[in-house]
Amino acid sequence: MDTLSETICRITGASSVELGEEIQGLWSGYGVIQRATLRRPPSAAGVERMPVVIKHIDISRVRCNRRGWGGDVSHLRKVRSYQVEKAFYETFSQQCDASCLVPGLIAAHEKENAGGWIIVLDDLDAQGFDRRKDHVDEQSIHACLSWLANFHATFMGTSATGLWPIGTYWHLETRPDELASMRAGPLKQSAHAIDSRLNAAKYQTLVHGDAKVANFCFSDRDRDRVAAVDFQYVGRGCGMKDVAYFISSCLSEQEAASRQDSLLGFYFGRLEEALSARGIAIDFAALQNEWLELYLFAWADFCRFLSGWSPGHWKLNAYSDGITQSVLVQLGRS
Ligand SMILES: Nc1ncnc2c1ncn2[C@@H]1O[C@H](COP(=O)(O)OP(=O)(O)O)[C@@H](O)[C@H]1O
Ligand SMILES: [Mg+2]
Known part of the structure; x- marks a missing residue:
């Protein structure tokens, strides 16, 4: 051999x-x-x-x-x-x-x-993307959100042949053990309803599926751009799954709460530009309305995974619990 x-x-x-x-x-x-x-x-x-x-x-x-x-x-x-x-x-x-x-x-x-x-x-380091970060400033966060918006625009409506039919490493169907070990309650009962709501989105793209800060490579020469690695969980999905999980990877509960609207505004601004730069005709207002609602479902879906995998996890905090509760209310299961 x-x-x-x-x-x-x-x-x-x-x-x-x-x-x-x-x-x-x-x-x-x-x-x-x-x-x-x-x-x-x-x-x-x-x-x-x-x-x-x-x-x-x-x-x-x-x-x-x-x-x-x-x-x-x-x-x-x-x-x-x-x-x-x-x-x-x-x-x-x-x-x-x-x-x-x-x-x-x-x-x-x-x-x-x-x-x-x-x-x-x-080797991305040889192309200048040689910095890895655990703490990110505003410019770095914008660079990552801009990467996500352009990635989501590139693959808008693309079918995931050869990839995960539904992306992310925490997708419900791939996590039966974590579902089984969840404490009984409304979130566990709603796990499938939350997943179905995300899967039923009209606007679907490919999601990276593990878009945490550690999987982005930064450059000191070009601070407005990043490169990304680690495509093990790429598959079809609503782009909010990447955005919610990215935010969870780099912001505290207070920061996530206070910056949520401005970061989502930034992301959607970039997404609109990226779609029009690629000549993709789409009802952008309808997409944004749908995805803004699904931002909450994407968080609730990720919290469903965390609460089975690691119940005391720091990401299960006042911010994410508040979002999960609002989703359970929408589903009539609170
Ligand atoms: N093509 C590349 N160029 C430079 N660094 C890379 C490249 N691919 C991976 N890396 C570095 O190696 C780390 C681990 O790679 P990754 O594919 O994320 O493996 P894992 O699945 O174990 O997380 C990345 O976070 C990144 O820092
Ligand atoms: Mg990795």
Whole structure:
């Protein structure tokens, strides 16, 4: 069997590869994301050395180490997520322009019998997007919301063939264990109604599905733009799922409450521009009305997941509880 370096040379056409720094381990040690340099890859004509990032997952060992893995919902969700990420890069990512930048795909490979994946991507750090943040100022938040608006505009109405039929890592159908462990009560009773309401949205796009601050790459040279990575949970959905979850990833309850309207206003301004820049004819007022209502449902849906997965989570706070209550009132289940 090929070594990792041999496989990378074979799938990229590079004459050799130097494996570099490990960025992080993946999924309980069964994979790694690491930097590498390709020598003379044909995809970069005339370039001698090309910096890349390799996402490598090897699940052959997971299978023998885990009992009953075939029935393990979380295992199957992970496996599917890597197939989805590969499909996103192969089939959809080329449509993302500089306004919703994603790393270029150099090569992707699935090992026999879904035994693992190797995804070779352009290194965004080498393109100036070398900053990661846990605390974001207004300009950085706007840059991320602008990325989301442009991504949602790009894929407005697109069908999710090869991706998750319904995106996000917390989608109800993929989280039966978390639903079962929720405390009995109106939110648990309404889990399917909230999900159905989101799925019935007239205006659907592709959502990133895990659009937290950690999955955006920032640049000091170009502070109004970001790039995004980690497309394991991309699928069809209402754009508010990404916006609500992004806000949950970087704002405290007080900040989320006080800035909600201005951030949503900013997002919708960008979305309108992005749709018209792409010549997409749409009743924007109707879209905005629908999605503003669904902002609340997207939060309630995320809180449904959190309250089964991690009941004391800090994101279950006065702001998100208030929103969930308002949704339960709308559904007549408070
Ligand atoms: N193409 C890339 N260029 C630069 N950095 C990257 C690239 N892909 C991933 N990274 C970095 O590696 C981190 C982990 O990658 P990610 O795909 O999000 O893996 P995980 O699914 O484990 O979160 C990202 O948050 C980002 O900082
Ligand atoms: Mg990530």
